[in-house]
Amino acid sequence: xxxxxxxxxxxxxxxxxxxxxxxxxxxxxxxRDVTLDKPAEHIVLAEGRQLIALSLLxxxxxxxxxxxxxxxxxxxxxxxxxxxxxxxxDDLPIVGxxxxxxxxxxxxxxxxxxxxxxxxxxxxxVSQGQELMHQLDAAGIPVVFIDFATDPLDDTxxxxxxxxxxxxxxxxxxxxxxxxxxxxxxxxxRVEDDSDTDRPTVMIEAHAGMNECCNSPGQGSFDHxxxxxxxxxxxxxxxxxxxxxxxxxxxLTRDPDVYIATGGGYLRRVNGLVLGxxxxxxxxxxxxxxxxxxxxxxxxxxxxxxxxxxxYHHLINTPLNILVLEQMAKWSYPDRFQxxxxxxxxxxxxxxxxxxxxxxxxxxxxxx
Numbered sequence: 001x002x003x004x005x006x007x008x009x010x011x012x013x014x015x016x017x018x019x020x021x022x023x024x025x026x027x028x029x030x031x032r033d034v035t036l037d038k039p040a041e042h043i044v045l046a047e048g049r050q051l052i053a054l055s056l057l058x059x060x061x062x063x064x065x066x067x068x069x070x071x072x073x074x075x076x077x078x079x080x081x082x083x084x085x086x087x088x089x090d091d092l093p094i095v096g097x098x099x100x101x102x103x104x105x106x107x108x109x110x111x112x113x114x115x116x117x118x119x120x121x122x123x124x125x126v127s128q129g130q131e132l133m134h135q136l137d138a139a140g141i142p143v144v145f146i147d148f149a150t151d152p153l154d155d156t157x158x159x160x161x162x163x164x165x166x167x168x169x170x171x172x173x174x175x176x177x178x179x180x181x182x183x184x185x186x187x188x189x190r191v192e193d194d195s196d197t198d199r200p201t202v203m204i205e206a207h208a209g210m211n212e213c214c215n216s217p218g219q220g221s222f223d224h225x226x227x228x229x230x231x232x233x234x235x236x237x238x239x240x241x242x243x244x245x246x247x248x249x250x251x252l253t254r255d256p257d258v259y260i261a262t263g264g265g266y267l268r269r270v271n272g273l274v275l276g277x278x279x280x281x282x283x284x285x286x287x288x289x290x291x292x293x294x295x296x297x298x299x300x301x302x303x304x305x306x307x308x309x310x311x312y313h314h315l316i317n318t319p320l321n322i323l324v325l326e327q328m329a330k331w332s333y334p335d336r337f338q339x340x341x342x343x344x345x346x347x348x349x350x351x352x353x354x355x356x357x358x359x360x361x362x363x364x365x366x367x368x
Contacts, residue, residue, distance in 0.1 A: 039168030040115035048072030062086035121147035208261035209272020259302040262313035277360035
């Protein structure tokens with residue numbers, strides 16, 4: 001049989017074409033280009049709560065996982081959302097517990113032989129994770145960085161895009177990204193148009209009721225939202241780190257226009273602010289009233305003027321942080337953002353994007 005040179009040339013070209021198409025390159029939020037032979041099928045999430053991001057890309061997000069961090073199990077109201085669909089999460093191996101590379105078991109990850117490991121910048125900054133990355137690289141396991149905590153408004157889109165590329169779920173990632181960007185710009189464009197408006201002062205009390213007043217975000221993720229909204233977060237004026245305690249006398253002196261408390265189900269045991277997917281609005285409102293009974297907070301003008309609000313703390317560290325932006329905008333500029341409806345945004349997310357709906361009470365207002 002005679003086989004022409006053109007046939008061999010065409011075959012070789014086809015093989016090269018398939019090979020080229022098989023390689024994928026993931027551009028992560030640290031600016032690293034990570035190349036894999038093909039999209040990952042099984043991964044390890046060093047930070048368990050990144051399952052929420054996965055749930056925007058797949059209706060069965062848990063099936064991608066060989067192992068994960070323990071943090072998701074410490075938030076039972078979140079964990080239960082996904083456990084209902086995937087009870088096997090109870091037995092999913094834990095690869096780490098807490099921040100820092102020292103909390104992650106490299107040996108356990110290597111024994112699983114995942115297609116890739118997803119690290120969070122806020123959990124393992126790349127400057128601290130060099131040895132961890134070297135060990136995984138030596139084992140032939142790629143590492144991809146994403147994050148929704150350090151600078152959520154800027155990192156959410158590239159993080160979802162990186163995750164979508166890694167898993168071959170680009171279309172699903174871009175679909176939510178388009179929705180997210182449209183919602184984000186609908187708020188930020190309006191802020192930029194009115195940049196000469198007097199800036200309202202806002203006090204954000206993190207984990208309200210856990211300790212004596214007042215734990216506050218400093219230069220961290222909440223302050224990025226405040227700055228983009230042209231809002232003065234009084235904690236950032238005195239705290240140079242991500243968070244810390246601000247002096248009660250300072251709070252009284254600044255007397256902020258708006259008071260926002262954050263909390264979750266983890267504060268039930270200390271009679272703090274209770275919010276979350278498993279919380280009824282009546283319980284949330286009652287817990288907010290209770291923390292206002294403390295001597296300092298009760299004397300703020302924000303309380304007298306009915307500008308008191310509660311926010312589920314864990315929203316800020318997920319791709320659902322668009323809800324935080326919308327609510328902070330409305331609370332800071334109630335007249336300008338009357339038409340912004342975070343409840344409608346949440347309904348759209350639940351109906352069209354996320355695998356397992358978020359219900360319950362994620363924020364609460366207390367009038368007068």
